[in-house]
Amino acid sequence: MPFDDRGLAYGDGLFETVLVRDGVATLWEAHMARLARGCERLGIAMPSRSALDALPGRAGAGLRVLKLTLTRGSGGRGYRLPDSPAPRLRWRATPFAPSPERWWQGVRVRHCRLALGIQPRLAGLKHLNRLENVMARAEWQDPDVAEGLLCDSEGRLVEATSMNLFWRRDGRLETPGLARCGVAGTLRDGLCRRLGIQEVDAAPEVLEDAEAVWLGNAVQGLWPVHRLDDARGRMLACWRLGSVHRELQAEAHALLGYPRHAGEAGQRDEEDEA
CATH class of the missing domain: 3.20.10.10 (D-amino Acid Aminotransferase, subunit A, domain 2)
Incomplete structure (x- = not known):
C-alpha cells in the first residue's frame, strides 16, 4: 500500500469481511450491495463485478474470511480529491474458526x-x-x-x-x-x-x-x-x-x-x- 494512499491517510474507502466456505461466499449479494451503496455515497468507482465475483473462488479450501479493502487510491492535495481517482482494491483470505x-x-x-x-x-x-x-x-x-x-x-x-x-x-x-x-x-x-x-x-x-x-x-x-x-x-x-x-x-x-x-x-x- 503506497504511503500516499488515501485509505491509509484519511480512511477514504470501504471494506467488507465475507465468510467463505470452500470457495463459496455466504451472503455475497448483500455484501456487494453494501459495497455498491458505499461507493455511490463516497463517489468511488465500484470495481467490476466479474473481478469481485472471482475472489471467493480464490480464497482457498475450508472456512475462510475474505477481506476486501477498496480505497480511493492516491492523489489530491490534502483533503482535496484527486482529479482522476484510480481506486485501489486489495484482498486477503485467512483461515477462520468460529467460537x-x-x-x-x-x-x-x-x-x-x-x-x-x-x-x-x-x-x-x-x-x-x-x-x-x-x-x-x-x-x-x-x-x-x-x-x-x-x-x-x-x-x-x-x-x-x-x-x-x-x-x-x-x-x-x-x-x-x-x-x-x-x-x-x-x-x-x-x-x-x-x-x-x-x-x-x-x-x-x-x-x-x-x-x-x-x-x-x-x-x-x-x-x-x-x-x-x-x-x-x-x-x-x-x-x-x-x-x-x-x-x-x-x-x-x-x-x-x-x-x-x-x-x-x-x-x-x-x-x-x-
Whole structure:
C-alpha cells in the first residue's frame, strides 16, 4: 500500500469481511450491495463485478474470511480529491474458526463509555474510518467480556463494537435503527428481511427489560447474551438461555451455513472425524 494512499491517510474507502466456505461466499449479494451503496455515497468507482465475483473462488479450501479493502487510491492535495481517482482494491483470505462455545453458552457484554458521533451521510456504511470502534474496544481487557455496546451521542442504542444488536421485547424482535450512524450488517439485513425485525430508536435501558438479547455478524454468527454489565463491570441484567434464543439463532445460522443447534454441531464433528 503506497504511503500516499488515501485509505491509509484519511480512511477514504470501504471494506467488507465475507465468510467463505470452500470457495463459496455466504451472503455475497448483500455484501456487494453494501459495497455498491458505499461507493455511490463516497463517489468511488465500484470495481467490476466479474473481478469481485472471482475472489471467493480464490480464497482457498475450508472456512475462510475474505477481506476486501477498496480505497480511493492516491492523489489530491490534502483533503482535496484527486482529479482522476484510480481506486485501489486489495484482498486477503485467512483461515477462520468460529467460537461454538459462544453460540451455545452465550456471552457476557458491557456498555461502553464512548458515544458514536452522528453522521447520517456515513450511516450504514462499512467505511475505513473505524477509530471510534478501536477506542471503544480499548475500554476493557477482561476476556470474559465478549463485546461492548455503543450508543450515539444522543443516548440511543446503535450496535456493538463489531456486531449488530438484537433483542426481543413483549414478543417482538427489535434492532436499533441505523439512520444516524452504525454499520448495517449483512446478517442483520438478511434477518430483518426474513423475519420482519422492527428497527427502533431505544435507550440502553430497554435491554434490561428484554426477554432475550443477541449479537451477530456475518462471520461469527449469532451469540445469545447471558449477562449485561454497565461500563464499570456491574451486572445490570442476566438471562437464562432457552428456546427463544435458539429460534433466532437457527434463522441466522441457516443464512451462514452454521449449525442451528448443539446436536447438529455434534453430528458435524462426528462426520468430520469420520
